Amino acid sequence: HELFTKVLPSYNIEISFVDGTDPRKYSSAIKENTKLLYIESPANPTMSIIDIKEIATIGKENSITTMIDSTFASPYNQNPINLGIDVIIHSCTKYMSGHSDIIAGSLTSANSEYYNQAFQTLKLFGGTLSPFDSFLLARGIKTLDVRMERHNKNGLEIAKFLESHDKIAKVYYPGLESHPQYEIAKKQMSGYGGMIAFEVKGGVSEGQKVIENLNTIVLAVSLGGVESLVEQASTMTHTMVPREERMKGGITDGLIRFSVGIESASDLKNDLNQALQLI
Incomplete structure (x- = not known):
């Protein structure tokens, strides 16, 4: 930007x-x-x-x-x-x-x-x-194909888990049929990766509470590594973007970006669930 x-x-x-x-x-x-x-x-x-x-x-x-x-x-x-x-x-x-x-x-x-x-x-x-x-x-x-297969698998599984969770307001993942451009993604992508965006019910403060109480998933910027990372875009990676521009681009105050790693999907879901239960 x-x-x-x-x-x-x-x-x-x-x-x-x-x-x-x-x-x-x-x-x-x-x-x-x-x-x-x-x-x-x-x-x-x-x-x-x-x-x-x-x-x-x-x-x-x-x-x-x-x-x-x-x-x-x-x-x-x-x-x-x-x-x-x-x-x-x-x-x-x-x-x-x-x-x-x-x-x-x-x-x-x-x-x-x-x-x-x-x-x-x-x-x-x-x-x-x-x-x-x-x-x-x-x-x-050398390990890109092996890693991406796991990122793809975990990404879709975690996205479906979040979409079905009663504490989650919205999930954005191109592999979900609910994604507004799902048909385009299906046409031009062979897999959907490990990047997910989601919003927690209750807004910014509740979202912060969730990401600050994760254990396996690390609160940090960057993405695409073997470890799972999570961050709140408005207060971390995109904090220098004026709010009006962020909102226009769909980056709401409470939007959370989740880089799903290659850990056990069960461990990641358990970690997310325990943090979500705190709100």
Whole structure:
């Protein structure tokens, strides 16, 4: 958010924000100087799903580059290049490395032109990964498929558990039929990952009470590691985003983001249940 609202404008780069769940709004927002259509799906932290193929088509029809942040899905669950996207970016800190011990990112494209442009920027501005972090990332990728299978299984099981719990007001997970973009997710994802968003009945204070009384699940930011992490977006990861903008984007004050790890699903459900019983 700060990159788009503060950093890029300082380079005289104009940014237009749209509701990504409606591809028509991307079309209507295109201007003569538009160079890039950027999306994130699943979106952080609301778990909204964007029709990737539709955005790719809009980009091609208007000769505009398309880019997606596909971190929440991981390459195991989603391949945007096969859906027509030009460039994929990942926070490799998350699922790609899988152990919450490095800071890294990647850019992937089937077009060497984008790679060459990125390499020139990297060469001039820095950001090169250290040898040891490169080793840790390469090692983590070796177990990506095994980890993601467990994240997918646990994610769906925990999402269903939360949706049926009487202390939960709402659950956002693309693998649930109740998700507003479930049909789109089913079409473009092979699995739904371990990221869940939910709201506790009673609002902010009750939600805080729940996440502060978990034992197995750790109260912390970041995501995509083998351990389960939980946080309240409005007071942690998204606290710098003005409330009006947060609410407009669906990030309510009480929204809780849950990165489901690879622990026993029973242990996670028991931990959630004991914390929920305190409210």
